Amino acid sequence: MWRLFGDQLRAFLMQRAPNAQVAEDLLQETFVRIHTKLDEVEDQQRIRSWVFQIARNLVIDHYRAKSREAAALADEIAADDQTEESLEEVVIGWLPKMLEQLPAEHREAIKLYEIEGLSQQEIADRLGLSLSGAKSRVQRGRTKLKQVLFDCCSFEHDRRGNLIGYQRNHESDSPGMDD
Known part of the structure; x- marks a missing residue:
């Protein structure tokens, strides 16, 4: 054969x-x-x-x-x-604790806009504000939330802007970072 x-x-x-x-x-x-x-x-x-x-x-x-x-x-x-959670998912998981650091009016505006997905007009109606007042609260709330985030940690991004690492700035005041 x-x-x-x-x-x-x-x-x-x-x-x-x-x-x-x-x-x-x-x-x-x-x-x-x-x-x-x-x-x-x-x-x-x-x-x-x-x-x-x-x-x-x-x-x-x-x-x-x-x-x-x-x-x-x-x-x-x-x-x-x-x-495996991505780093972005980990950081998003800190959001509730970080929101607690904001003043009440900004915290409420961010929750309604970013978490519940309401439009700025709907936020204005719900909170009894003018549209420009609602826009201002959302914008200021974002700025304050960003400051809380950067007070907490330093972030490393790749050249495309993707989060590739983070480091705590202060162990004692790192809201929501229960690794």
Whole structure:
């Protein structure tokens, strides 16, 4: 069998495998299967097509296995991404404690706008303010919240502006930073 089909199978597998080592492994596996199932061949006239069908099936199995491995790896990475909080999520988690540091009128305006998603007109209506008064409260509240955040920590960003690290400025007054 080796003498009859070895070179032909090697050439066949080299065209279909991703590299020479995989082709050699598939060639060896092809001959193992040939020898274990040779007695099951019913039509000796079709032995050549049977041998190449084994090789074809092994190539298909190889790529299916690689595809499953890639899919499993992608699932594992996705699961890790879902379980690990990003730095932005960590900092957002500090928001309730940081909001407590703001004066009541600014705290309420920020909660309504940033957390509840109300428009500035809706905030004005709810708090009995003019639209410009609501806009002013939201803007001042943001400024004060930003100051609380920067009083707490120093942040490091990449060149695209993504948060890549932070460091506490003062251990004792780091609101919400319960690592």
